[in-house]
Amino acid sequence: MLIGVDQESNTSIHSCEEIAEVPYHLQEEITEAYVIGYKGERIVIRNRLHNWNKPPTDFNKLDWIFYEKGIMRIGKIGNSIIRLIEADKMFEITVELLRRQPYFLVKNSG
Template sequence: MTKSSIINDLKSMGLTGSETILIHSSMKAVGNVEGGADTVLDALMEFFADGLLLLPTHTWKTVNESNPVFDVSNSESCVGILTELFRKRPGVVRSLHPTHSIAAFGRNAESYIAGELSCNTPCTPGGCYDRLKDVDGKILLIGVTHARNTYIHSVEEVLNVPNRLSDKPMKLSVIDNSGNSHTVYMRKHYNASQPHISEDFVKLAQAYIDCGAARNVMFGDAPSVLCNARGIFNVTRHVLAPAPECFITEDVISSERWADFPGNEFSQE
């Protein structure tokens, strides 16, 4: 695969390059690309030059009570090679969220990621993740499932779903781009019954497709999913509002939960 073929894959999804889009990715799943991960980033940044390209640069795996410092310039991303390389590129800016930062490139990048120092949860309502629904944002899952779709956590936080966050916050330090240190208090994702709650997000995969909030696409060799953030929010709310614990308590979420949802309201065709 080449940069041109990757750009063609994006065009074949119906994307124009002017979108605000958050990308979760597995470079391994993409396959053999001439130039590797850098070529993939070249293609993404060229294609979305008139839009806003967002990649997660999370540090929840390394920033914690025993290692309480997040340095926005130097703390490595723990969610894949594309995200780590992306945050270091010229023109890319990174939010100051100590555990769930986002790197941004393109239209109004700095204003989009602003204000994350005031967050006290991984996906605080009004923060970078929650904003996606308000700007008609897209989410592209490249070679990964909804188990890696952090946006669903933000829906849970907006809905105030119980038993999703630790009771006590961590005291952390954030070092900004100027070298200044800021003290923040951050809760983390936690559920006593299911320590990896996001693994259950895949239970809604068919609901998202049936309701037009997501559709299956290809990116290189990677089976991928293109989502509409507002659609994901509304379908998730439709299912969780009457039964907030259904991710945990049910092996399969019945199709009856979304049978009366307006079909194709969020079609991305």
């Protein structure tokens, strides 16, 4: 549920970008960190961080798609616009779209 904000605040879409493996979202380098497990063992965590130098994206391109597919309802509470989105279907639709068009969310990508 998005309350008083649009798709630009829908950080779940970043997960869709990662699942679809879009080329712009993550840094190429792998970062390592260490945590200590509950038995005192040292555990290595390898991860790729977000690419902060990526091209600007426009998550609002998805707004009409979600509405048109019937997975998002729009309403109001007070002065706030509410977007209620079926998360599982949002993931399916967005990941499939990004696998077909990896740059769909990049601004000015058509």
